Amino acid sequence: MPSNDKQGAEHINLVAVIGPTAVGKTTLALALAQKFGGEIVGADSRQIYRYMDVGTAKPTAGERARVPHHIIDIVDPDETLTLGQYQQLAIDAIADIAGRGRLPILVGGTGLYVRTVVEGWTIPRVPPDHALRGALAREAESYGPTRLHQQLQSVDPAAAQKVDPRNVRRVIRYLEVYHATGEPISSRQSKEPPPYQTLQLGLTLRRERLYEHIDARVDAMLRDGLLDEVRGLLARGYDETLPALSGFGYRQLIAYLRGSLSFQQAVHETKKETRRFVRRQYAWFPLDDPNILWLEADEHAFEKAAEALVQFIQQRTS
Template sequence: MEFRLTAPLIALVGPTAVGKTALAVALAHRLDGEIISADSRQVYRRMEIGTAKPSAAERAAAPHHLIDLCEPDEAFSLARYQDLALASIAEVVARGRVPLLVGGTGQYLAAVLEGWQIPRVAPQPALRAELQAEAERDGGARLYERLAEVDPMAALQIGPTNVRRIIRALEVYLVTGEPISTQQTRQPLPYQIRTIWLTRPREELYARADARVEAMIAAGLVEEVKTLVAAGYGWHLPAMSSLGYIQFKPYLEGETALQSCIERLKYDTHSFIRRQGAWFRRLPQLEQWAPGHPEWVG
């Protein structure tokens, strides 16, 4: 693998359980690089197993950034992630090392690699609560209609089922008076980007994901979820409603058997894997690596 020496930025992306972490550590050694996480759940402290954070040995083997940034009940925005990621990339480059942006959260990856100019509108709790109440009362479709009236481009991009993003787009419009779509411009990054999309055959990927779920259960995932709930972190939080955690709510509330929740987690992980590709294929300077690629080691 050859990289030009003037400010490269390597993005290593791919679906859950494809093998990003092992390859990232291997490339960090080979390229004198540092790993910058692009995972929306690994930013939360106390959530180790369900988020598949790199192990202590992996973190010792290569520098990792943007892991364990906030508590599970702390708001963490896309804009905050982008600011931290760009600062980390610049710091790694200033040290004369290669930044490796590694993860599977497509929106995080796109925001950084495509140079999104994100509206800096702070969360408005009262407004969000009002919009959420409206969605619960009248249905998400009505809220989506409101967005389509004031920002048809954002409505088209978000779709009618993502209530959280619909609320955010309406929040930005109601605070600024400007559609969020007109505020989301692009600014090219001053780096030589190379995006490597790791892929595997679908059935192999599902099998790997299922095996990882079983390993998480053996490692104590259920106890981790119990501990978070006992500490007062509610299911309404983005951290607790994420993949690997919300699936255990029925079990902890005595509504179903543990095995049913485990099977639900496997099923939801497969669904998540299918959706991830929609983000990856839009990323710049993209190439795909499949098993057997001569550079895929680790």
């Protein structure tokens, strides 16, 4: 059955496959795309970077050959992509896919990316305030990143709950938006819904099982050449302080290469930080969210997801 029969934007069907890292989103999304004639729109803030394949669990070349992917490998590690730019790229990709009669499938664990598309956020067009950024960066350097996160907590508790205090760049941006607009970024949501209806499929696992998956994934990444990937990024001249290289896995292995961590410590810290990241992801995707159909990530997940998608499309076309 055609999922989007080249209708207008108001009739676009969108599927979002969401959930924590290492839960199996890519596998499910690929299977759904192949069954329903879909294409994947990335919603992962790390997979946008070129040369960072292993450590971001990017879809393989074979997977991308089987199913078209969008918004992956679009900037270099020393370039930036604003939230507004991401949102526009995603909206354009979704419209293009649906316009060709295909099914757009939004896939990723970056809650900010997913929400800005699914909920149609109004992104504040706030130009960078370099003086404020510099002052806040110096404050973080002098007193630690927790100081800035506490400031964010006082003006925007919802955003503070969902951002890692060590992600100084994003905390500064949220504070910058607040200082410029007088409104917390978490309140900047559109009054109008986006021009499509969304079936949100959430994958989850019991926490112990998920942590086992995380440990296994980190071990697999190391076998697949993550350390060589990190060496390659440094050899290309990318500064280790870049936000792209501050993510879990990359930062710890850079510390190992610089001699400040043993290899075993780097692996342990990577696994530990990935677990922390999962807890923040669930803040974006609460298990009690009535808009998300949560599925246990087991051998029945695809069958249940496919059944839900058939019902969703039938309801939309009836």
